[in-house]
Amino acid sequence: MKYLIKAVLVIGALTLSACTNADRFDNADAVDLNAQNGANGVNQTALDPSQNPSSPQFFSQTIGDRVLFEVDTSTLTAAGRATLDGQAGWLTTNSDYLAVIEGHADEQGTREYNLALGARRANAVREYLISKGLPSSRIRTVSYGKERPIAVCSEEACYAQNRRAVTIISIAQSS
């Protein structure tokens, strides 16, 4: 993983100017670099933005924009902390980005409680990022409770994906 990141860093630095669009996450048809090494020919194609370490796509896909929680908890898991370490590093490097942490809950709970639980989860992420040196002024939180599930089945497989805190990044308006 480290090697990949370093390799991509070099390429990414060369193509930074191509990534002026900070509008994030709408990269559904990104090209897979590995698929372009077909035959012996030399194919030229735009870089997958997710390979650019300064891109929002890199943040959301390579580092991971979300952490998951156990039922009715807001305690960060070891995997969650590892993801947040990556987020903190990225946000430290890319200091013109702001972050909004969205807290979510699964459908097993009343609406109001889940809003409050989502607030706890978002805040747990925020405090962790602050503990890693990020200024609190760059991180806001919002809770959606159970209003915005990403997985729709009524089973633990879906619930586990919905109990999440997602870090949404954007370029600061004033800069």
Next chain:
Amino acid sequence: MTDIFRSDPPKRKLPVEKRDNKVSMSAMMTKFMTFMTAIMIAMAAPPSAQAQEPLRLTLRDGVIEALPFALPAFQSEVAGSEQMAADISRVIAEDLNGTGLFRQIPASAFISTPAGFGAPIAFPDWRAINAQALVTGAVAVNGSQVTVKFRLYDVFSGAEMGEGLQFAGTTDGWRRMAHKVSDAVYSRITGEAGYFDSRVVYVAETGPKDDRAKRLAIMDYDGANVQYLTDSSAIVLAPRFSPTGDRVLYTSYESGFPRINVLDVATVGRQQLATADGEMAFSPRFSLDGRQVIYSLANGGNTDIYRTDLATGQSTRLTNTPAIETAPSFSPDGSQIVFESDRSGTQQLYVMGANGGEPQRISFGNGRYGTPVWSPRGDLIAFTKQEAGRFHIGVMRTDGTEERLLTSSFLDEGPTWAPNGRVIMFARETQGADGTTGLYSVDITGRNLRRVTTPQGGSDPSWGPLQR
């Protein structure tokens, strides 16, 4: 089954002016029986065996035998009023049947029909088909105006119950006039206020679970006359009527963050409650005078309960713990607030004074308790209970005793009280990827569970007051 609705011994005296705050089917029956008895005594009619029989709304193991009533189609007093007369008759019958307390006798069983509104009633013809109450009426449409008259008779004592009444208004308000007749009939027979001429504000839902559009909607209690109060451009949650029904509090994400809005029902104009940057405000309810809002504020991941004066904007913090405190609801006398907190480790119900202070925990059963709502009569608290993967709507006394679960499903939540405290409406969501939401009502006895017909999905109902 916990019998919180047990029979009281019949009272001997007229209960006309006495206000009995106890919500119980038996109190209602007792009132009904004593009322009817009083009528019979006043009429000096010897209570024959036949006369005793029909005056009973029988309560057996918590099951009430519905009272049979006859409602001959209201007469058209002016040519061209026939359709309106038929529609009004139908809505009144639907109101009464819908309570589960009354059962309409089909017109095909009628031996005779009244010769005209106010004409002498052939009581033997109605006794013969075991009608216990008879509702007669007349409708007159004149241009855009409509007049509705009705009379109510106790068939077995052969007497009119109360005096005939007349309602007048515009034709587009015809449903309200039908509901007012139903309220009067219900009230005269049960001795309790009705709830038919009332409205419900709720969240209309469309689209799949992972892309659901929500907008505020208002409708008659029976699902008729749906109107939308907001569009679906931002998430809206948990609307709550003001005590007079003129305004609605709700939570909106139009700013990107949960904020509390106050919406004027007549103008659909709205204002946002000032909330500091970085804070989230939700779960609002009005105070009894409509001047203050109690709600939850999440700050730094911690959710507590606050009260804000709408005129001055002055805020008071009512709870101060690291736990989640939310879903506050005033007692009808304004002196207490019931809310939910997970300070014990799980969601439970607590009652505190209107100015905060040390709360008393009132829920102690297995499972989790949330969304408490104080009954308009003050005697019961309705709640959502979550236990072993099921959700229930339940009621308990305000000290937490005599808990009684009324419903059970994959996901029931968010009870709201009918203005007379006898019926609860709530939202039910079905299981699975194709899960949808809908509104239901249930009697506080747990009987008469019904789907409320809405054009789309619905959640978070708030039942408003009887209209004037």
